[in-house]
Amino acid sequence: MADPNVDSTEADEADTLDAPSVKAWHSSHSAWLHGFLVRTLRVQPSEADDIVQDTWLRIIRTSLADIEHPRAFLSRIAVNLFRDHLRKEKVRTAHLRLVFARDRSSIDPVALAEQEGELELERLILDLPENIRDVFLLSRFRRMTNRDIATQLGISVKTVEWRIGRAIELCAGRLRD
Numbered sequence: 001m002a003d004p005n006v007d008s009t010e011a012d013e014a015d016t017l018d019a020p021s022v023k024a025w026h027s028s029h030s031a032w033l034h035g036f037l038v039r040t041l042r043v044q045p046s047e048a049d050d051i052v053q054d055t056w057l058r059i060i061r062t063s064l065a066d067i068e069h070p071r072a073f074l075s076r077i078a079v080n081l082f083r084d085h086l087r088k089e090k091v092r093t094a095h096l097r098l099v100f101a102r103d104r105s106s107i108d109p110v111a112l113a114e115q116e117g118e119l120e121l122e123r124l125i126l127d128l129p130e131n132i133r134d135v136f137l138l139s140r141f142r143r144m145t146n147r148d149i150a151t152q153l154g155i156s157v158k159t160v161e162w163r164i165g166r167a168i169e170l171c172a173g174r175l176r177d
Contacts, residue, residue: 021064026056033074041082054081093116124171134165135160 037048041058054077068071125133134153138144139160144152146160153160 011121017089022056022060025059025064025070029070029074030056032071036071037076037078037082041079044080045071051078051081051085120175121171124174125167127174128167128170132163132170139164140167 034045035049036050037043037051038045043051055074058077058081059074064070094096125136129135135149138149138152139146146157146164149155149160150157
């Protein structure tokens with residue numbers, strides 16, 4: 001009769017896990033597998049610990065009764081995990097090299113200084129009073145004549161000239177600071 005305190009899914013999992021076999025295999029072969037990885041593949045002991053653990057996680061749901069050569073089976077899984085790790089590490093290293101090579105070659109101190117200057121100028125222009133900023137932007141970035149700006153904004157040409165002069169004066173003063 002089934003134990004009423006055990007969930008049926010837990011009982012099913014326990015049957016497929018074959019816990020006594022896994023424990024027996026673990027006690028018989030874990031130290032050997034670790035040594036195999038360290039000696040044969042020259043894996044660092046801490047990395048070997050991780051591969052051994054991953055190997056057990058891979059076989060935990062396998063029916064161990066059908067396996068004739070446990071060490072060959074375990075070593076094949078461990079070697080495959082090791083190769084997967086090497087592949088991932090190779091891709092990661094290649095990616096990092098590419099990123100660092102691109103970063104070093106693309107950094108031009110002159111271009112960087114120009115970019116910083118442009119950002120500072122943009123901040124200065126955005127900080128100008130709105131009426132001065134509008135005239136300055138139309139003049140310098142839209143390439144409008146003073147007469148066209150005056151017509152569009154409904155102000156005199158003299159006011160346009162004064163506002164452009166004031167914008168340049170304010171920006172130059174902030175750049176000197």
